[in-house]
Structures are given as C-alpha cells and as structure tokens.
Amino acid sequence: MKRKMFALMIACVLTMxxxxxxxxxxxxRTVAMICDSSISDGGWGMACYNAMIDAAxxxxxxxxxxxxxxxxxxxxxxxxxxDLGVNMIYAPGNQYTDAILQAAAEYxxxxxxxxxxxxxxxxxxxxGNVSSLLPDAKQIGWIAGxxxxxxxxxxxxxFIGGMELDTTKGKYAGYxxxxxFVAKENGKSVKLLDPVYSGDFSASDKGLExxxxxxxxxxxxxxxxxxxxxxxxxxxIDAANEAAGEIKIYDIAQPADLLGQNACIIGxxxxxxxxxxxxxxxxxEAGTFGGETLYGTLQNGVLSAGKLNADxxxxxxxxxxxxxxxxxxxxxxxxxGAKAE
Amino acid sequence: xxxxxxxxAAIRISxxxxxxxxxxxxxxxxxxxxxxxxxxxxxxxxxxxxxSVTTGSPTLGVLAGxxxxxxxxxxFAFAxxxxxxxxxxxxMAINIFAPALAAFIYRVYFGSGSTLVQGDLMATLENMLGxxxxxxxxxxxxxxxxxxxxxxxxxxxTGIYFxxxxxxxxxxxxxxxxxxxxxxxINVNKTRYLAxxxxGxxxxxGGAYLTTCYSRTYVDGNVAGRGFIALAAVxxxxxxxxxxxxxxxxxxxxxxxxxxxxxxSNAIPYQFFQMIPYAATILVLAVIGVKKAGPKAxxxxxxxxxx
Numbered sequence: 064m065k066r067k068m069f070a071l072m073i074a075c076v077l078t079m080x081x082x083x084x085x086x087x088x089x090x091x092r093t094v095a096m097i098c099d100s101s102i103s104d105g106g107w108g109m110a111c112y113n114a115m116i117d118a119a120x121x122x123x124x125x126x127x128x129x130x131x132x133x134x135x136x137x138x139x140x141x142x143x144x145x146d147l148g149v150n151m152i153y154a155p156g157n158q159y160t161d162a163i164l165q166a167a168a169e170y171x172x173x174x175x176x177x178x179x180x181x182x183x184x185x186x187x188x189x190x191g192n193v194s195s196l197l198p199d200a201k202q203i204g205w206i207a208g209x210x211x212x213x214x215x216x217x218x219x220x221x222f223i224g225g226m227e228l229d230t231t232k233g234k235y236a237g238y239x240x241x242x243x244f245v246a247k248e249n250g251k252s253v254k255l256l257d258p259v260y261s262g263d264f265s266a267s268d269k270g271l272e273x274x275x276x277x278x279x280x281x282x283x284x285x286x287x288x289x290x291x292x293x294x295x296x297x298x299x300i301d302a303a304n305e306a307a308g309e310i311k312i313y314d315i316a317q318p319a320d321l322l323g324q325n326a327c328i329i330g331x332x333x334x335x336x337x338x339x340x341x342x343x344x345x346x347x348e349a350g351t352f353g354g355e356t357l358y359g360t361l362q363n364g365v366l367s368a369g370k371l372n373a374d375x376x377x378x379x380x381x382x383x384x385x386x387x388x389x390x391x392x393x394x395x396x397x398x399x400g401a402k403a404e
Numbered sequence: 405x406x407x408x409x410x411x412x413a414a415i416r417i418s419x420x421x422x423x424x425x426x427x428x429x430x431x432x433x434x435x436x437x438x439x440x441x442x443x444x445x446x447x448x449x450x451x452x453x454x455x456s457v458t459t460g461s462p463t464l465g466v467l468a469g470x471x472x473x474x475x476x477x478x479x480f481a482f483a484x485x486x487x488x489x490x491x492x493x494x495x496m497a498i499n500i501f502a503p504a505l506a507a508f509i510y511r512v513y514f515g516s517g518s519t520l521v522q523g524d525l526m527a528t529l530e531n532m533l534g535x536x537x538x539x540x541x542x543x544x545x546x547x548x549x550x551x552x553x554x555x556x557x558x559x560x561x562t563g564i565y566f567x568x569x570x571x572x573x574x575x576x577x578x579x580x581x582x583x584x585x586x587x588x589x590i591n592v593n594k595t596r597y598l599a600x601x602x603x604g605x606x607x608x609x610g611g612a613y614l615t616t617c618y619s620r621t622y623v624d625g626n627v628a629g630r631g632f633i634a635l636a637a638v639x640x641x642x643x644x645x646x647x648x649x650x651x652x653x654x655x656x657x658x659x660x661x662x663x664x665x666x667x668x669s670n671a672i673p674y675q676f677f678q679m680i681p682y683a684a685t686i687l688v689l690a691v692i693g694v695k696k697a698g699p700k701a702x703x704x705x706x707x708x709x710x711x
C-alpha cells in the first residue's frame with residue numbers, strides 16, 4: 064500500500080509539472096533558443112538570449128528557450144521544439160552544428176539559424192533550411208586584443224576558452240595578433256599565454272582556477288570566450304585587485320557591453336546578434352530563409368567596441384583605442400594586410 | 405610551475421569534495437549506496453545560494469543547504485529503507501530529479517531574466533583577522549573560509565567516531581550485518597535514517613559550499629560530477645575517513661595540476677590534461693579497489709521479518 068501511495072504521489076507531481084510546462088506554449092510565430100550555458104551567466108548565454116528577445120520584440124515573434132542543456136541533449140531538445148511547431152530554431156554556437164543539421168533534415172518546414180555556424184554549414188543542409196549567422200571571430204579578437212595591447216603593463220595577456228571551437232580559436236588568434244601589433248606600435252612587447260579550455264561553459268569554478276593560475280604567470284589582461292567560466296575568472300581577478308588595493312588586472316568582456324558588472328572589466332567587445340536574428344526572422348516571414356551565411360563585421364555594424372571604463376583606462380589610451388577601432392572599420396588595421404575571417 | 409599555489413589550489417578544489425565524500429561514507433557505512441549525492445549537492449548549491457543572496461549571510465546559506473539536502477535525501481531514505489526499494493535506482497532518480505528541481509526553482513525565484521546574480525562569499529580567516537600576507541604558510545592556514553576548517557574537523561571526528569566509539573561501531577555493524585546488529589538491540593532502520601540525515605546534510609553543505617564559499621554565482625550543473633567523484637573517493641579511501649581525505653586531496657591535486665599543465669603545453673590537446681584527474685582515479689581504483697573492503701550489507705535492503 065505504501066509503495067502504491069508513493070508511486071501515486073510521484074505520478075501526481077509529474078503530471079502537474081507537465082501540465083504547467085504545456086500551458087506555457089502559445090500560438091503565433093515562435094523562435095526557440097537552445098543553449099548549453101545559462102541565460103543568466105553574465106556573458107555569452109545572457110547576450111544571445113537578450114539578442115533573441117530584442118529581435119523577437121521587433122518582429123512580433125514569441126520566444127521559448129532551454130538553457131544549461133547537456134551536449135547529449137542538443138538534438139532531443141531541438142526536436143522537441145520542432146514537434147511543438149516553432150517556426151525557427153536559434154542555436155547560438157558552433158557546437159550545435161551536427162544536431163542542427165540532423166534535425167534540419169527531418170523538419171524541412173522549420174528554419175534553423177546557427178549563430179557562429181561554419182561558412183559551409185548551410186550547404187550541408189539537405190533541405191536548404193539552415194543559415195549561419197557568423198560574426199567575424201578574428202575581428203572580435205582584434206577589438207579585445209587592441210585594448211589588451213594598450214593596457215598591459217606586465218606584457219603578459221591571457222585568454223580562457225570554453226570549448227576548442229573554430230570561432231574560439233579565431234578569437235584567440237585575432238586577440239594575440241592585435242595585441243602584438245598595438246603593443247609594438249606603442250614600444251612594448253606582449254606575450255599571449257597558451258589558451259586554456261574548461262571543456263564546458265558552466266564551470267565558473269574552473270574559470271576562477273584558470274585566472275589564478277594565469278595571474279601567477281603574470282597575466283594582467285584577460286579575454287575569454289567561455290560564458291559562466293568568464294564570470295568565475297572575473298571573480299578571481301576582482302579578488303586579486305581587492306587584495307592589491309588597486310585595479311591593476313583587467314578583463315575585457317564579450318559579447319555584450321558588460322561594463323559595471325565587475326570592477327575589473329575595462330571594456331567589452333559587443334556583437335549585435337539581434338540584428339542577425341532579425342534578418343533571419345524577416346527571411347522566414349518572406350519565405351526566403353536558408354542556404355546562406357549572414358556575416359557580422361565591424362563594417363556592417365554588427366561588431367563594435369563597447370564603452371571603456373573611464374576610471375581605469377587613461378584618456379590617451381581611450382583615444383588611441385578609438386583610432387585602432389576606426390582603422391579596423393576602415394580596413395587599414397595592421398596596414399590593411401591582415402585579413403578578417 | 406609555482407608549487408605553493410598548486411597546493412593552495414588543490415586545497416580549494418578538494419574542500420567541497422571532502423563534504424560530499426564524507427556524506428557518501430556515512431551512507432555506505434550504514435549499508436546504503438547513495439549515488440544521488442550529485443543531485444543532493446545540486447539542491448544544496450541552489451538553496452545555499454538563494455538564502456545567501458536573500459539574507460546576505462553565506463553561513464545561513466550553508467545551513468539552508470544542509471536542510472535542503474536532508475529533505476531531498478528523505479525521499480531516498482523512505483524509498484530504500486521503509487519501502488526496501490533498489491538503492492541504485494532511487495539514487496539515479498534523485499540525480500535526475502534534484503538538478504532539474506534546482507533549475508526550476510532558480511527560474512521561479514529570479515524569473516526568466518538574464519541578469520547575472522552574484523552573492524557574497526563567506527570571509528576567509530585572513531580577512532576576518534585582518535592579516536595580509538603572501539607567505540605560503542599563512543595563506544595555507546588562514547586564507548580559507550571557516551568551512552574548510554570544518555571539513556577537516558569533520559574528517560577527524562568521523563575517523564574517531566567509526567574507530568573509537570561504541571555508537572560508531574554500532575553504526576558500522578548496521579552496514580556490515582544488519583540482522584546481527586538487530587539481535588544486539590540496534591535499531592537498524594533508525595540508524596539508516598540517521599545515516600540519511602547526515603548524508604543529506606553533508607551533501608547539501610558540499611553543494612552550498614560551491615555557491616557560498618567558492619563561486620559567487622549559481623550556474624546549473626555547477627556540481628559538475630563531484631558527487632560521482634565522491635563515490636570513487638569513498639572506495640579509493642577504503643571506506644575510511646582518513647583514506648577519503650587522502651583521496652579528495654589527491655583528486656584536488658590532479659585537477660589543479662591539469663589546469664596548470666594546460667598553461668605550459670600548447671602542443672598537447674587540452675582534453676588530455678582534463679583527463680588526468682579521472683584517469684588517475686581509475687588507475688588508483690584499479691590498484692586499490694581490487695579486493696572489496698566495503699560494508700558487507702551495502703546496497704542490500706533490510707527486512708526485519710525476513711529470515
């Protein structure tokens with residue numbers, strides 16, 4: 064009897080949970096976002112979620128999302144939304160490519176927008192219903208690298224990655240390239256530490272340990288592409304600055320303007336993902352979605368440099384930085400020889 | 405590589421593991437294999453964070469985490485002790501249910517907004533005493549939160565309790581041969597419920613440690629497999645408090661080492677370094693865990709009327 068009562072109680076709880084979840088779904092054009100990091104991670108997940116919300120508000124779409132999902136659940140989560148009849152799946156990350164392509168083959172009527180997808184990914188979709196939204200990873204790295212090159216005093220800068228994705232490697236390369244160029248132009252030299260990877264995007268404790276280890280090696284400017292892991296790193300940097308009694312170790316945030324979130328943040332690289340999502344939504348409405356790569360660059364305004372912290376970034380550095388950003392936009396940065404990706 | 409900082413990192417990383425491993429030790433010593441530690445820690449982590457953020461007191465957060473851990477573990481206790489259900493199945497059920505419940509509560513409490521919520525961390529003894537020093541021994545002994553000292557005190561208390569006290573021996577008897585224990589007048593079910601209370605509290609504290617003493621933010625999945633490592637640590641430590649401590653420190657050291665090795669070698673894929681703590685654990689388990697030394701009645705339900 065006890066077992067039956069226990070089983071009945073569990074069944075009731077599950078039924079109520081499912082009923083609660085189902086009532087959340089409504090009619091209308093809908094975009095669903097899947098994300099392996101949290102939408103409140105103070106970094107990537109947060110910015111990508113806000114971009115979807117902004118674009119949906121402009122286009123009059125409804126939104127749904129699943130965050131903190133495991134790699135093994137990418138496909139199942141996407142398919143669950145497809146079964147609910149959403150119009151577009153929005154996956155912010157290169158790591159979802161395989162799951163997106165698999166689901167896109169099974170749901171030809173649904174649009175799949177892959178942020179940071181590969182240039183060749185849309186062509187791989189058998190139904191032509193996949194588009195890549197591709198902010199220029201190297202330019203993202205440049206925006207952060209130029210500031211790092213200007214601000215470093217120890218000459219050692221660091222980068223923390225979540226997973227070893229092509230876009231992450233592109234950002235790392237651009238970061239080092241720009242920091243080295245800018246530092247040399249200003250009579251300094253820069254050493255970029257080898258990249259470290261946490262293996263996921265939610266281990267904020269790993270970010271903390273990485274940052275401590277990198278500070279031990281002399282790093283005084285950090286940039287990252289690791290979502291909540293970056294939050295952990297900023298915690299360690301803030302603690303080190305607090306112990307020193309002054310802010311002398313800095314962090315550059317991305318992909319939203321996070322100035323003020325932590326004392327160590329001196330500036331941000333900003334990606335206006337909402338513009339790319341909005342373009343995708345309009346294409347869905349017009350029936351023209353799929354098979355293309357929508358690029359995000361400094362030139363088309365999707366990428367930009369966020370506000371600088373006036374308390375920690377000297378005025379002359381602010382001026383010099385603005386000059387470098389202008390050069391990047393004009394295509395004359397590093398003599399115009401370096402190609403963005 | 406700075407050895408002093410490596411050791412400090414190992415201490416930091418191993419501290420939550422000590423709580424979780426002791427939780428599993430108390431459970432297994434009473435004959436209950438609780439593989440749901442990961443889930444209980446997830447709830448402890450969330451509740452600890454919520455209470456810490458709401459009240460501004462990380463200490464209250466830890467206490468609330470312990471309470472939440474006990475409550476969740478009572479599901480396991482009722483199902484496995486009173487209903488004599490399969491322990492592994494219910495442990496796994498808790499691992500699936502509790503993290504999902506934690507994520508759900510977080511969304512309900514903070515809404516579906518994307519703001520990063522950061523709480524205060526428990527102060528270290530160094531800060532409490534106002535001592536500033538870069539000396540390794542000062543950092544090692546004072547740059548820790550009171551919870552770290554509590555973890556090590558718990559190890560000592562547990563070691564003495566199981567080896568030197570009548571109550572501890574009775575506790576162990578329940579895990580070794582419950583029927584014999586019952587004939588000696590020991591209330592087996594009561595002892596097992598007590599074990600579940602201790603296990604739930606320690607696992608909850610281990611989870612709460614992550615958000616009140618280690619990281620200022622709560623992120624889904626922040627327990628990151630520590631509950632399963634605790635299971636291995638108990639076997640690695642031969643079901644002994646001192647052994648468990650050694651296992652946790654060993655794992656913490658390997659994890660701290662892999663972080664630093666990533667920094668010094670770009671030629672080797674980072675996945676290789678991330679594998680080190682787990683590969684080392686498997687290696688040690690393979691060497692040490694050949695001969696079973698755990699409680700004999702571990703995993704077996706106790707039915708009073710059964711002959």
